[in-house]
Amino acid sequence: MIEATGLRKSYRVGRGRKAGTVEAVRGVDFAVERGEIVGFLGPNGAGKSTTMRMLATLIRPDGGRATIAGVDLLRAPAQVRRQIGFVAQASGTYDDSTARRDLVLQARLYGFGKAEAQRRAEAAIGAFQLDDFADRRIRTYSGGQRRRLDVALGVIHSPQVIFLDEPTAGLDPPSRVRMWQEVRRLRAEGMTIFLTTHYLDEADTLCDRLSIIDGGRIVAEGTPSDLKREISGDVVAIDLTRADVTDGPADADLPIAAKLLAEQPYVHSSEAVDGTLRLYVDSAATAIPQIMRTLLTRGVEPGAIEARRPSLDDVFLAKTGRSLQE
Amino acid sequence: MKLVRDTWLIFQQEVGLMVRNPVMVAFSLAQPVTYLILFAPFLKVVMVDRGASSYADAYRIYVPGLFVAMGLFGGLFAGYGLLSALRAGIIDRCRVTPVSRTGLLLGRALMHVCLNVVQAVIITVVALPFGLRVHLGNLLISYALLSVMVLLSTSISYDIALLVRNENSLGVLVNTVGQPISLLAGVLIPLVLAPLWIQQVAVWNPFSWATNGMRALFNGQITEPVVWQGALIMIVLAAVSLVWSSHLFNREVS
Ligand SMILES: Nc1ncnc2c1ncn2[C@@H]1O[C@H](COP(=O)(O)OP(=O)(O)OP(=O)(O)O)[C@@H](O)[C@H]1O
Ligand SMILES: [Mg+2]
Numbered sequence: 170m171i172e173a174t175g176l177r178k179s180y181r182v183g184r185g186r187k188a189g190t191v192e193a194v195r196g197v198d199f200a201v202e203r204g205e206i207v208g209f210l211g212p213n214g215a216g217k218s219t220t221m222r223m224l225a226t227l228i229r230p231d232g233g234r235a236t237i238a239g240v241d242l243l244r245a246p247a248q249v250r251r252q253i254g255f256v257a258q259a260s261g262t263y264d265d266s267t268a269r270r271d272l273v274l275q276a277r278l279y280g281f282g283k284a285e286a287q288r289r290a291e292a293a294i295g296a297f298q299l300d301d302f303a304d305r306r307i308r309t310y311s312g313g314q315r316r317r318l319d320v321a322l323g324v325i326h327s328p329q330v331i332f333l334d335e336p337t338a339g340l341d342p343p344s345r346v347r348m349w350q351e352v353r354r355l356r357a358e359g360m361t362i363f364l365t366t367h368y369l370d371e372a373d374t375l376c377d378r379l380s381i382i383d384g385g386r387i388v389a390e391g392t393p394s395d396l397k398r399e400i401s402g403d404v405v406a407i408d409l410t411r412a413d414v415t416d417g418p419a420d421a422d423l424p425i426a427a428k429l430l431a432e433q434p435y436v437h438s439s440e441a442v443d444g445t446l447r448l449y450v451d452s453a454a455t456a457i458p459q460i461m462r463t464l465l466t467r468g469v470e471p472g473a474i475e476a477r478r479p480s481l482d483d484v485f486l487a488k489t490g491r492s493l494q495e
Numbered sequence: 496m497k498l499v500r501d502t503w504l505i506f507q508q509e510v511g512l513m514v515r516n517p518v519m520v521a522f523s524l525a526q527p528v529t530y531l532i533l534f535a536p537f538l539k540v541v542m543v544d545r546g547a548s549s550y551a552d553a554y555r556i557y558v559p560g561l562f563v564a565m566g567l568f569g570g571l572f573a574g575y576g577l578l579s580a581l582r583a584g585i586i587d588r589c590r591v592t593p594v595s596r597t598g599l600l601l602g603r604a605l606m607h608v609c610l611n612v613v614q615a616v617i618i619t620v621v622a623l624p625f626g627l628r629v630h631l632g633n634l635l636i637s638y639a640l641l642s643v644m645v646l647l648s649t650s651i652s653y654d655i656a657l658l659v660r661n662e663n664s665l666g667v668l669v670n671t672v673g674q675p676i677s678l679l680a681g682v683l684i685p686l687v688l689a690p691l692w693i694q695q696v697a698v699w700n701p702f703s704w705a706t707n708g709m710r711a712l713f714n715g716q717i718t719e720p721v722v723w724q725g726a727l728i729m730i731v732l733a734a735v736s737l738v739w740s741s742h743l744f745n746r747e748v749s
Contacts, residue, residue, distance in 0.1 A: 225591050247593055255591040261584030265515045266508075274508050278501070278592040306515075322588065 170330055170361040171201040171224065175233035178219050193219040195385035196233065201330075201363055201378075206356055208376035209365040210481065212493055216385040217365035218258055221334050224363070225255040238329045251279075256323035258334040260315055264308035268299050268318045271307070272325055279326040293321040297351060313344030320351060324360070331355060333364040337371060349375050369481045369493060381485055388488040393481060400479040400487055402437065403453035405460060408473040410444030426469050435459060442492045447483065501595040505602025510609060523610060527618040530561055531625075550626035558622050559709035560682040562641050565618075566611045567677055567702060570648025571669045573607045574656030578665065597741045604649045604737070611645045612638050633712040640712070640726055644705045647733035653740040680706045701728045 178194045194216040201207045209217045223230045224237065226246040235242040238252040262271055272293050276286035294303045297317045302310060310318065316336065324331055336352065337345040345368075352375060356362055366372055372379050373393045381389040381396070389396055409426055427446050431439045435456050437449045450456040453476030464471060485493045513519055538553040580586050580603075589599055615638060619627070629637075651672075656665050677683075679693070680702040686694055697703045708725025711717070 222587075227587055227590060250591060250593050253591070255588075257584045257587050259582075259584035261588035263512055263583075263585060265512050270508075270511065274504065275588070275592070277504050278589060278594040280593060326592075 170203045170205075171199075171207075171235070171237050171363060173200070173220075173224065173233065173235040174198045176220060176223055176230050176235060177232040178216075178223060178228065178230055192385050194223070194230075197380075197382065197385075197387050199380050199387065199390065201361055203361050204356060204359065205377045206352065206362045206364070206375060207378045207380070208363075208372050209380050209382050210367065210369070210372040210376075210485070210493075211365070211382035212367060212491070215382045217367075217382060218334055219385075220382070221255075221332050221363070221365060222257075225253060225332050226250055227255075251326075252329050254323035254326065254328040254331040256319050256331070256333045256336060258338065260319055262307050262315070262318065262322070264306065266307055267305060268303040268307065268310075268321070269294065271318070271322060275322045275325045281326070289325055293325055296354075297321040311344075313340050313347060316340060316344070316348060317351065320348070320355075324355060328360065330361045330363065333362065335365055335367070337366070337368065345371070367493065369485075373481055379481075381481075381488060383485075383489045383491075389484060396481065396484045397479045400449060400483050402449060402451040402479075403456075404477050404479050404483055405448045405450055405453050405456055406475045406477070407446045407448065407460070407464075407471045408444060408475075409446055409469070409471060425467065426464060429463060429467060430460060433459065433463060438487070440486050440490070440492075442486065442494075447486065449479075449483070449487075453477075498595045498598050498601075501598030502602045502605065504594075505589075505599055506605045506609075507602075509603055509606035513606065513610065523614060524617060527561070527565065527614045528621055530565075531618060531621050551628050554622050554625060554627035555629065555713040556710060558618060558627060559637065559713050560680075560706060561618055562611075562615050562637065562709060563644065563680055563702060563706045564677055564682040565614055566641050566645045567648050567680070567682070568673055569611050569614070570607055570645045570650075571652045571673050573604065573649040574652035574665050574669070575662060577603065577653055577656050578660070578662055596745045600653065600741050600744050601737070604646055604653070607649045608642045608645045612642055615641055629713050630715055633715060633717055636717070636722075637709045637712045640705060640709055640729060643726070643729040643733050644702070647701075647729055647736055650733065650736040650740045654736060654743060657740060657743040676700060676702050679703055682706055701732055704728045 175196045175198060176194055177196050179190045179192045181188065182191055183189055197216075197220060199207070209220065211217050219228070222228045224235060224242065226242065226249055230243070237249050240248045240252060242249055269290055272290035273286045276289045277283070281289065294300055297320065299314070299318060299321065302314055307315065307318070320333065320336065323333070333352070337348045340348065349371070352362060352364070364376070376393065378392050379390065379396060380387045407426075427439060427441050430436055430446065430448060435450055437451070439446060439448045441447075448456070448460065457474060457476060460474070482493050485491070534557065538550065538557055586599065590596070619629075619634065652665075652669065655668050659665055659668065679697045679700040681689070681697065686697055686703070689697070704721065704725040705728070708722045711719040711722050716722075
């Protein structure tokens with residue numbers, strides 16, 4: 170449904186001597202099949218919105234090609250617009266308007282007549298459960314209500330493909346779960362969904378497949394479970410911020426312990442995130458006693474130690490050397 | 496045809512939003528009335544120098560000037576609305592639809608035209624009891640001329656807004672451009688009072704042609720060449736400026 174190869178985009182920033190370019194997207198390839206929910210997971214500034222805005226015909230790629238629903242993005246953007254819906258990261262509604270007015274206008278902008286536009290607005294109000302506030306000023310909506318309206322506006326013309334840029338950013342947990350249900354419903358209605366997120370749980374539970382994007386490049390790709398399986402074994406997270414160190418200064422314990430543990434034969438790899446050391450091991454059950462023994466012989470007593478299955482954050486960490494969690 | 500339809504849709508939406516904002520409506524209505532009430536006492540005294548011997552004469556000179564002043568500044572500040580719509584993502588939401596790009600811009604500009612004509616009608620109606628008398632046909636032609644002028648000032652504002660892309664620079668530019676233009680159009684202080692060199696500079700100010708054209712119309716001198724000259728200048732410039740702003744707008748809008 171979506172096929173992109175080598176999409177690139179850089180922005181010119183600054184004036185005069187301070188002028189430079191920001192390489193926002195440095196060549197991304199991916200494909201989305203009909204009826205899939207595919208996500209771009211990445212930190213702030215990774216190039217998620219830029220990629221999405223290129224695919225939604227809002228900005229022109231500097232290089233690369235893409236086809237959406239069989240239509241060439243660069244050659245026939247007008248035709249692409251008829252096949253896609255787009256929900257931007259920023260809402261895009263006037264505070265003084267109402268859901269119903271905006272829905273009708275949006276349908277009319279897609280070329281529908283007055284009666285059909287009203288019918289579609291009515292249907293969208295029902296489907297997204299906007300009834301209670303459809304005729305109220307948008308400024309009075311809650312964040313979740315506003316975001317549901319945004320998505321309703323994006324799909325008013327029943328597109329084949331819908332692009333959702335951070336559909337749940339800033340929403341409280343119940344509203345997020347609600348939005349996930351809407352997204353799944355759209356898929357059940359036959360839409361193909363491409364979304365961006367920087368939430369690990371969202372990527373994990375909502376997406377059929379993921380591309381992890383960082384610094385304008387895709388660093389990993391696959392289903393959430395495949396990605397996690399790539400990191401075999403268990404993760405042991407050791408909190409060293411509250412560690413007791415009997416010899417040596419306290420701020421030196423993380424590097425010392427990290428170096429020491431990384432050299433142990435049962436540790437595949439290790440990463441330090443803030444004050445926590447993550448060790449990737451075959452089995453936490455056998456590793457933890459050995460880890461404790463190693464630390465204690467050096468007089469380091471960890472504040473807390475935790476064993477768990479690898480998460481998407483571990484995948485991200487393994488691929489980029491940084492953690493997604495703030 | 497699609498352009499007309501889409502322009503109309505956007506126009507309707509913008510007018511609807513304007514009407515739904517009571518503060519905006521109150522300000523837009525109060526503004527012309529205050530101008531009239533505050534200036535009325537001065538009018539006859541000041542306008543005597545331009546040969547006004549009665550309030551009727553004074554208003555024939557002052558009211559067209561007021562049209563131009565309000566149309567000029569009303570239009571020049573339109574860029575703010577465009578920038579905030581761009582920032583809020585409203586333009587993007589429209590641009591992912593197959594809507595006509597030019598229609599998006601034109602519909603918004605026409606809202607400002609409509610608003611200014613409504614304000615002009617209010618000014619006219621309020622000035623009637625003070626003694627303003629003007630031929631209906633000429634009055635309607637003045638409104639038409641005003642409409643084209645507002646289209647020009649609005650699209651100039653859009654041009655600037657799309658080039659500088661930020662509200663502060665827009666504000667500074669609009670003020671530095673707007674003040675001399677309005678002075679050199681003799682909207683409030685008649686140019687007859689100005690030194691000769693200013694009068695000569697004013698010849699190059701298109702808005703001064705519009706002011707003079709409108710004053711001639713209010714004086715019942717529809718056959719004066721300045722009427723068609725003013726109209727022609729406004730039409731040509733408005734067309735050029737609109738084409739340019741829609742070009743800027745159709746470039747990647749980010
Ligand atoms: N219009 C622009 N002009 C200049 N630089 C830009 C522009 N838009 C984005 N950038 C830069 O391009 C890079 C990618 O931005 P993008 O908005 O695509 O990131 P993102 O992954 O969507 O981030 P976020 O999670 O914060 O939304 C960033 O470094 C950003 O500063
Ligand atoms: Mg983004």
